[in-house]
Amino acid sequence: MSKFFILILCIVSLGGLLFGFDMAVIAGALPLVKHFFGLTPNQEGIFVSSALIGCIVGVIFTGSFSDRYGRKPALIVASILFLISAIGCGLSTNYMMLILFRGLGGIGVGIASIVVPLYIAEISPSQFRGRAVTSYQLAITFGILIAYISNYLIIQHLPSQTHGQWRTMFLVGAIPAILLSIGAYFVPESPRWLLKVGRNAEVAEISAKLNLQNLQDSPPETKGKLKDLFSPVYRKAFLLGLLLPLFSQLSGINAIVYYGPTILLDSGISMSNSYHAQLFFGLANVLFTCFAIWKVDNWGRRPLYVFGTLGATLSLIVTGFLFATNQEINNTALIISILSFMFFFAFSIGPLKFVVASEIFPNSIRARAMGISILVMWISDAIIGQLTPIILDAWGARYTFWLFAFFCAIAFITVLLFLPETKGKPLEEIEKYWKDKARK
Numbered sequence: 001m002s003k004f005f006i007l008i009l010c011i012v013s014l015g016g017l018l019f020g021f022d023m024a025v026i027a028g029a030l031p032l033v034k035h036f037f038g039l040t041p042n043q044e045g046i047f048v049s050s051a052l053i054g055c056i057v058g059v060i061f062t063g064s065f066s067d068r069y070g071r072k073p074a075l076i077v078a079s080i081l082f083l084i085s086a087i088g089c090g091l092s093t094n095y096m097m098l099i100l101f102r103g104l105g106g107i108g109v110g111i112a113s114i115v116v117p118l119y120i121a122e123i124s125p126s127q128f129r130g131r132a133v134t135s136y137q138l139a140i141t142f143g144i145l146i147a148y149i150s151n152y153l154i155i156q157h158l159p160s161q162t163h164g165q166w167r168t169m170f171l172v173g174a175i176p177a178i179l180l181s182i183g184a185y186f187v188p189e190s191p192r193w194l195l196k197v198g199r200n201a202e203v204a205e206i207s208a209k210l211n212l213q214n215l216q217d218s219p220p221e222t223k224g225k226l227k228d229l230f231s232p233v234y235r236k237a238f239l240l241g242l243l244l245p246l247f248s249q250l251s252g253i254n255a256i257v258y259y260g261p262t263i264l265l266d267s268g269i270s271m272s273n274s275y276h277a278q279l280f281f282g283l284a285n286v287l288f289t290c291f292a293i294w295k296v297d298n299w300g301r302r303p304l305y306v307f308g309t310l311g312a313t314l315s316l317i318v319t320g321f322l323f324a325t326n327q328e329i330n331n332t333a334l335i336i337s338i339l340s341f342m343f344f345f346a347f348s349i350g351p352l353k354f355v356v357a358s359e360i361f362p363n364s365i366r367a368r369a370m371g372i373s374i375l376v377m378w379i380s381d382a383i384i385g386q387l388t389p390i391i392l393d394a395w396g397a398r399y400t401f402w403l404f405a406f407f408c409a410i411a412f413i414t415v416l417l418f419l420p421e422t423k424g425k426p427l428e429e430i431e432k433y434w435k436d437k438a439r440k
Helices: 003-037 041-069 071-091 095-123 126-157 165-171 174-184 191-196 200-210 226-230 235-250 253-266 274-295 301-323 331-349 352-357 363-418 427-439
Strands: none
Touching (some): 003 041, 003 174, 041 071, 041 363, 071 095, 071 165, 071 174, 095 191, 095 352, 095 363, 126 165, 191 363, 226 235, 226 363, 235 427, 253 331, 253 363, 301 331, 301 352, 301 363, 331 352
16 A cells, blocks of 8 residues: 555545544433433433434435535535534533534534545555455444543543533544544545546546556446446345345344443453443454454455354354353353454444445446445434334343344345455456346
């Protein structure tokens, strides 16, 4: 990787870091905000869901916006929204202001969840495109960890009497938002988008700096329409683009994160409060995602996905079995099974949905197709988040985790039968693969 490419990757990955930070900071701020504003349960729910609603709004408009105006303007808009949200939430004087600024931050997350992996895929040399796109997922997990660490430090060292704890938690997010806002102005536009809109004179210079070969020799772009995804050529790609983000939510990762701190605390591990437990799982998630970065361009997407979904299935089956037995005897085994699931999730189901979605769609409609893919992720996230506590209450932990294991098993079968290997292939070659396959 050239130094120029690494610098760009670090800048745009701040969008992933802010994604993770924005979603995780609420864990520490919520109890304090609830107390400060005297929120009712209904108001508390609106406060939490406002960011998710913003995400969905951001996703809906980002695909067409970035196809029309470019990836770089979309990234700039996201960075500005992150900054406004961090400062606005930190300085909010009433409940409605807080909701408004959380919603704006959610729109920024929605934009970043599409444009960052899309942009990284389009500027990356094919031999380490998987590693580069997976770094986006690593940035998300790192953002989550930073939120946990900053929340913990603020709780420990900032006096609670000033009511500044929750405000400071949000304001911390302004630091990476400022860095992204500045850096986004200096990164180049995606050469594949420039080629798509006919700005060929700029393509050669940017491609040379990024070590992208022969983009100028690519066949002329045809104007694509979303209905092309339902054609025999791209139907399978579209189905994968819908199912992989859906499986990432049906895998039970939210339930694992929810139960994780409680299990650790009950198991006798020396952790003084839930913040310590969050730090433990946050750090584990970062370390496990590094395995994906290490192997995604060596082993390939398909082996990691097959191995990861199978391992996640077995881990969840064991977890459900251990919940059905005496917890006091099996605490160590429970911790191992949960960490095992997180390991398999972190190098396959979690990051590879972004890698695959950024690769398998045709260049002419890649942004809009990715928008649909990521929209499925956010909608399923909202639905599963609401249903998980209900299922846990009605069925108990054992059958809930076995249900998640069933969905992971379906994911295993899906990737085993339908997912092609895209390792090391230029995006144009992957597009040609679908066309050739449809002719046979």
